[in-house]
Every structure is written in structure tokens, then in C-alpha cells.
Amino acid sequence: MKTDEGCSAFFEIISDWTDGELPAASEKTLLEHLDRCASCRRYAESLRALKKCLASGCGECSEAAALVDECVRKFLSGK
Numbered sequence: 021m022k023t024d025e026g027c028s029a030f031f032e033i034i035s036d037w038t039d040g041e042l043p044a045a046s047e048k049t050l051l052e053h054l055d056r057c058a059s060c061r062r063y064a065e066s067l068r069a070l071k072k073c074l075a076s077g078c079g080e081c082s083e084a085a086a087l088v089d090e091c092v093r094k095f096l097s098g099k
């Protein structure tokens with residue numbers, strides 16, 4: 021897998037995206053990237069799951085949090 025598809029830029033905006041704060045123009049670019057980048061897709065999915073979990077006040081978000089953590093670590097280490 022190619023490591024340099026601009027993932028670092030996307031990693032930052034994925035967080036905004038899961039908060040619903042991403043402008044439509046950026047969202048289109050992000051979605052195109054997610055379409056072909058499994059790492060970012062996985063991160064986006066786990067982050068969304070975590071935020072949903074936190075929003076519901078379930079108090080048992082450790083699994084989702086661990087997944088997000090794992091994605092971030094992989095990303096930071098250049099996978």
C-alpha cells in the first residue's frame with residue numbers, strides 16, 4: 021500500500037468530518053480519498069463509532085476508543 025497519498029492532511033480533517041464541521045467542498049475530496057484509502061476509512065469509521073458512543077453516554081466506549089487509538093498510532097508510525 022502506498023503510504024503517501026496525503027493521508028496526514030486527511031487524518032486532520034477526518035475529525036472535523038465526524039463532527040459534521042467539514043465544508044462540502046472538502047468533504048468531496050475526503051470521500052474520494054476514503055474510497056481508495058483503507059487506513060483512513062478505518063480511522064473515520066472508528067472515530068465516528070467512538071463519537072456516537074460518547075454522544076449516547078454509554079460509558080463503555082473503551083473498545084471504540086482503543087480502535088481509534090490503534091489507527092492513530094499506526095498513522096503516526098507511518099503504518
Ligand SMILES: [Zn+2]
Pocket residue numbers: 025026027030053057058059060061
Ligand atoms: Zn489515507
